[in-house]
Amino acid sequence: MNILSIRSAVAYGHVGNSAAVFPLQRIGHEVWPVYTVNYSNHTGYGQWQGPIIPAADVASVIAGVGERGAFSLIDALLSGYQGSSEIAEVIVDAVAQVKEANPAAIYACDPVMGNAKSGCHVADDIPPLLRSKVVPVADVITPNQFELGYLVEQDATDLDSTLRAAAAAREMGPSVVLVTSVERPDAPEDVVEMIAVDDAGAWIVQTPRLPFKRNGSGDVTAALFTGHYLNAGAAGAAGESASAGGAASAGETVPIAEALAKTASSVYDMLKLTFEADSRELKLVEAQEFYANPRMQFSVEAL
Template sequence: MTAVLSIQSHVAYGHVGNSSAVFPLQRLGIEVWPIHTVQFSNHTGYGEWTGRVYDGQSIEELVEGIAARGVLPRCDAVLSGYLGSADIGHAVVGTVAKVRAANPDALYACDPVIGDVGRGVFVRPGIEEFMREVAVPAADVVTPNHFELDLLAGQTTRTLAEVKDAAAAVQALGPRVVVTTSLDAEDTPADSIDLLASEGGRHWRVRTPKLGVSVNGAGDAIAALFLAHWLRTRSAGEALGAAAASVFGLLARTEAAGSREILLVDAQEEFVAPSRSFAVDEV
């Protein structure tokens, strides 16, 4: 059975970080070992929350405890998302090295959370540089949004050709696969949103209708779902199509319900049998 070590934030109510990534992976038959970087009552978009932030040492201690069970050789991938500090980031990258020492075939999928269009950079000082200089070079797969792709590549992209060049620049840092989410290029219709997967000099695009829903945690689900399907197929295009279909179905169900939280449990069939599929075009 495939096993993934997922190191992310966690909320008791709602679905962001590990509480958005773990269940879809499990629903697809993957064993998940979650380690939480924070544990909050709810995501911070509500304006108030309770809970605490953990540090790098606490992550390292948990990894040591897992390693003591002798199971790291069975770990197929490490998945990381939002990093609250560079200290936590170094603990994550150190964990990747430890897992790869036990299983040289293990992969690292990094969702380089830095910021977004309209919000700008929203992580603490030093995280952007850590992502570019340490985490992304260590990763096999990265899943930036369009805003983060530009930051990592050090350029502003508007056309599809520019986006492809930026993806190649990020790949030159180390990752084999770059998945650009929330892509809005010049040729993206106003009523649509694109996703682009880049691997081995080839690029695949999936275009889905733009929904009116705006919820936290969708990016965490996309990263997890893409990783799950890429582990299974080793095809960036196929993995992109499967992940895009599932996330669209999840968000469409959430929009129809008027929910502020993604309906991760209610829409769980979308992970294994999406109600709608979309063309995967090589561009």
């Protein structure tokens, strides 16, 4: 399938499109990257070089893709960090143009705003813009637990409140919500969880907690989940299969549960490899077999 991915890019390391493109290619997708910045490295180093791409130039690149008659060939659009209202407007406009050419195309938005430790670290105008314009046109969103609560402006700190917040997010427009970095008081301290929700139900997966974080892991997670969701036929068939996590018939799966299981397996193994190598950057290329052939070592449970 063809994916238009509108994200940042770095020359050194792996964040944004520099994290998302290769894993998507490794699971069989054609990816057309459009850059919103072109930095030397991610900003976590404290110093970087390179330009922010003006919104008009981003729009021009997308327009050029359209001039090739390619909008009708796009199966999904992806976006991540939206550094300005102008970039957000370009993305929303691209979604409208692509869906006009191919109504079956989906838009997967990673509404990057911050995390529980550092709080919201985007400009003040970004969260309201995500709420009012961007998320309502998305089909899939992939916030972390903090971002989910911030997005819907309600509590998301335990299982019940997180599920309520996911339901509130779905009322805004998206049919699919993937919640990453889920923390809840009654979960074991040595695990981290992800929850996925769509019309077919809600599922949760636990993976061992690794004692570190690396920039770009969220970009890989959002990309792989969307890519696996597409591969599972979810774009036009959400809810047609029985549950894979709980009351499934023998041999049947739900696309969202399958995507969750594969994503959890692949991302955990990539992070474990990175941790064992004591690498500042993700071992993205070295982990490629984990994308193509996930070990499926973590069970997905229906909620």
